[in-house]
Amino acid sequence: MHTLYRRAAGLAWILPALVLLGVFVYLPLVQNFGYSTLSWDIYSGSQHFVGLDNYRHLFDDPVFWTSFTNNLSYALLSVIFQVFGALLLAALVESIRSTRWQRALRTVYFIPSAISLTVAGLLFYFIYEPNLGLLNHALDAAGLGRFEHSWLGEENTAMTAVIAMSQWQGFGYSTLLFAVAIQRIPSELYEAAAIDGVGPVRRFFRMTLPLVREMTALMTMVTVSGAFQVFNEVMVMTSGGPDNSTQVLGTWLYRNGFVRNDFGYAAAIGTVIFVITLAIAMAQLWITRRRRVEW
Amino acid sequence: MRARALTRSAALLGASVLVLTGCLAGPAKGPAADVTAKPEYSGTLSILTKFAGDPLERYFEDLATAYERKHPKVHVELIQETDQSIKDKTKTLTASDALPDIYFTWAGNWADNFVRGGRAADLTKVIGPGTRWGRTFSKPSLSAFAHDDHYYGIPLYNNGKFMGYNKSAFDKAGVEVPKTFDDLVAACPALRKAGYEPIAFGNKDGWPALHYLQQLFAHNVPSAVREADYRAKTAKWDDPGYLAALRQFKTIVSTCTDTGRGTNGVLYTSAQEAFARGKAAMYYQEVLEFDSTTSGGILKPKDLGIFPLPAAAGAKGDPKVVEGAPEGYFVNARSPRAALAVDFMKFVTKQSNAKTLSAPPYGQPSTVVGAVTPQTSSKAVHEGITMVNKAPRLAGWLDMVTEPKVSDAWLAGGEALISGSKTPEQVLDSVRQASKSAK
Numbered sequence: 001m002h003t004l005y006r007r008a009a010g011l012a013w014i015l016p017a018l019v020l021l022g023v024f025v026y027l028p029l030v031q032n033f034g035y036s037t038l039s040w041d042i043y044s045g046s047q048h049f050v051g052l053d054n055y056r057h058l059f060d061d062p063v064f065w066t067s068f069t070n071n072l073s074y075a076l077l078s079v080i081f082q083v084f085g086a087l088l089l090a091a092l093v094e095s096i097r098s099t100r101w102q103r104a105l106r107t108v109y110f111i112p113s114a115i116s117l118t119v120a121g122l123l124f125y126f127i128y129e130p131n132l133g134l135l136n137h138a139l140d141a142a143g144l145g146r147f148e149h150s151w152l153g154e155e156n157t158a159m160t161a162v163i164a165m166s167q168w169q170g171f172g173y174s175t176l177l178f179a180v181a182i183q184r185i186p187s188e189l190y191e192a193a194a195i196d197g198v199g200p201v202r203r204f205f206r207m208t209l210p211l212v213r214e215m216t217a218l219m220t221m222v223t224v225s226g227a228f229q230v231f232n233e234v235m236v237m238t239s240g241g242p243d244n245s246t247q248v249l250g251t252w253l254y255r256n257g258f259v260r261n262d263f264g265y266a267a268a269i270g271t272v273i274f275v276i277t278l279a280i281a282m283a284q285l286w287i288t289r290r291r292r293v294e295w
Numbered sequence: 296m297r298a299r300a301l302t303r304s305a306a307l308l309g310a311s312v313l314v315l316t317g318c319l320a321g322p323a324k325g326p327a328a329d330v331t332a333k334p335e336y337s338g339t340l341s342i343l344t345k346f347a348g349d350p351l352e353r354y355f356e357d358l359a360t361a362y363e364r365k366h367p368k369v370h371v372e373l374i375q376e377t378d379q380s381i382k383d384k385t386k387t388l389t390a391s392d393a394l395p396d397i398y399f400t401w402a403g404n405w406a407d408n409f410v411r412g413g414r415a416a417d418l419t420k421v422i423g424p425g426t427r428w429g430r431t432f433s434k435p436s437l438s439a440f441a442h443d444d445h446y447y448g449i450p451l452y453n454n455g456k457f458m459g460y461n462k463s464a465f466d467k468a469g470v471e472v473p474k475t476f477d478d479l480v481a482a483c484p485a486l487r488k489a490g491y492e493p494i495a496f497g498n499k500d501g502w503p504a505l506h507y508l509q510q511l512f513a514h515n516v517p518s519a520v521r522e523a524d525y526r527a528k529t530a531k532w533d534d535p536g537y538l539a540a541l542r543q544f545k546t547i548v549s550t551c552t553d554t555g556r557g558t559n560g561v562l563y564t565s566a567q568e569a570f571a572r573g574k575a576a577m578y579y580q581e582v583l584e585f586d587s588t589t590s591g592g593i594l595k596p597k598d599l600g601i602f603p604l605p606a607a608a609g610a611k612g613d614p615k616v617v618e619g620a621p622e623g624y625f626v627n628a629r630s631p632r633a634a635l636a637v638d639f640m641k642f643v644t645k646q647s648n649a650k651t652l653s654a655p656p657y658g659q660p661s662t663v664v665g666a667v668t669p670q671t672s673s674k675a676v677h678e679g680i681t682m683v684n685k686a687p688r689l690a691g692w693l694d695m696v697t698e699p700k701v702s703d704a705w706l707a708g709g710e711a712l713i714s715g716s717k718t719p720e721q722v723l724d725s726v727r728q729a730s731k732s733a734k
Binding site: 042044129131150241243255 | 382387498499559569710713714716
């Protein structure tokens with residue numbers, strides 16, 4: 001009886017969280033899958049069951065594949081800059097002897113992350129603007145006028161320009177997390193290595209890198225997962241244009257729902273995003289569980 | 296153990312089916328709005344406008360305050376959105392069955408969707424051409440929101456697209472107002488030589504290109520063909536005039552803009568700014584923008600001239616067609632305060648308020664007869680709206696008259712044409728494919 005009471009009390013404690021999760025996470029997920037099997041006219045409210053037609057349509061939709069490729073590029077470049085670049089930067093910052101400089105640099109690198117993505121997107125829109133933008137003026141002033149572009153207005157430069165902004169905005173946050181991970185490494189290990197004559201480059205590859213492996217794996221997963229949920233920066237800077245060249249899955253979902261009135265197809269894209277991010281999250285859990293380093 | 300797992304799975308499946316059944320249900324249907332009833336002057340009246348931002352938002356704010364003063368038990372709740380954000384807002388509210396009592400609409404396919412879906416109240420008995428209120432509006436503006444001889448919309452203002460030009464720049468460059476498309480293109484080098492960007496053009500949002508395209512389509516494609524192409528069932532998009540128009544558009548971009556292939560990276564408002572600051576000699580703009588273009592004080596109202604985008608000699612369409620359409624409001628067909636909504640809109644469109652709307656700083660030429668006069672409106676607005684009224688036919692905005700998938704294909708095609716990544720033939724082909732998938 002006592003055990004039953006304890007179980008009931010335990011359930012009562014977690015019930016609000018379960019209800020909230022159910023209503024705001026799991027119910028929309030199930031609903032979204034339901035919508036993805038419909039052809040839905042939002043004006044009349046009529047809905048027709050179309051089975052998996054919306055999923056079949058994904059395969060012959062070239063913009064879907066452009067979007068998917070853009071998300072992949074986003075993920076790849078983000079891993080290079082926001083994981084490995086940030087790790088390198090964090091190691092450099094942490095190797096500085098002056099703590100005052102360390103703090104100052106951490107703050108400087110972190111500031112872009114404190115700016116909202118929408119504001120950063122607008123800021124960079126004006127940096128990239130072809131007539132008045134800072135970038136073209138800087139290139140011109142440096143005698144590199146031949147490299148001037150309408151950075152967000154040309155298909156071959158727009159996606160790279162958006163990704164570049166995103167790296168600027170996100171790498172400071174990653175650097176800070178890596179700095180914390182590096183600080184957790186016992187200093188005695190570095191001191192012993194220094195006494196043994198191990199140089200800074202070797203220390204980085206042989207000591208720092210293996211000892212922050214858990215954080216690196218976590219950051220990689222978070223970054224890749226985030227790259228498949230990109231939306232704000234693309235909407236602010238290009239809205240997916242020109243000619244759909246900067247569409248990502250999130251913006252293509254939005255465009256199908258709110259511009260092309262195809263909410264069923266939009267829901268199917270939503271399901272694809274969910275499956276991808278779920279797979280990444282599960283891989284993250286698996287890797288971090290297997291590779292925990294203790295000292 | 297296996298039995299328990301089976302029970303759990305069955306419960307989960309059952310819950311999912313229940314959820315799915317719930318989400319498959321259509322929107323809740325209430326009683327149809329009675330727009331002829333005597334209004335009950337109490338409660339909250341919600342209205343979704345397209346007048347967010349300075350200076351327009353004050354118009355409805357002032358009207359709401361005045362109406363609340365007149366009827367103290369009524370509270371007018373304003374939801375003011377911009378030209379871009381209202382599209383998403385309206386669709387979200389429609390999908391969630393939460394449209395306000397009164398909401399903004401464009402004419403054309405946009406409006407037809409709401410009428411077809413039973414979301415717009417039939418106002419024939421109160422605003423039809425024979426009614427007292429209906430007689431206060433110009434007939435074409437009422438007809439723009441008519442469907443099968445039923446009248447659904449309350450037209451608020453009229454609109455048209457014209458090339459605005461800086462008279463001083465034209466004088467300095469020794470350029471006459473172009474009468475043909477070739478004249479327009481020929482004027483550009485002279486204007487550039489005089490120190491001006493011939494035409495300021497920003498296409499970051501995609502739709503500004505559609506405005507050029509639709510006017511050029513009207514010049515090059517017979518009206519009957521265009522009308523058939525707007526409807527999914529009859530659309531072919533195979534008239535050679537479309538290709539001619541696309542080539543003309545490409546010529547304008549490459550010859551008359553300084554940004555050329557990079558025009559997709561420029562904001563529409565940046566282009567407007569370039570014209571308003573006297574840096575550009577021409578800027579293709581809506582009547583609604585005339586007053587704001589000259590409000591900065593650099594381009595004086597006397598320096599602003601307008602002319603319709605000229606047609607090419609021998610074009611196969613109708614050179615006198617003007618691109619434009621009235622914009623207005625619907626009353627929610629399920630609104631429990633439909634009669635009050637009608638009363639509020641009668642207040643909004645009464646002669647004195649219509650004149651205020653047509654005058655600076657708002658400059659929105661009212662559809663109410665007699666509201667736009669040389670005394671109430673700026674010279675450019677009066678001239679523009681006179682040309683709109685005299686036009687034998689109006690060509691509605693391309694993204695509002697075509698199916699959403701088709702207009703989206705045109706939008707992407709316009710951008711591709713500007714950047715040079717697609718030829719006119721490829722653009723037209725992508726539109727045909729989109730049209731096929733929309734059938």
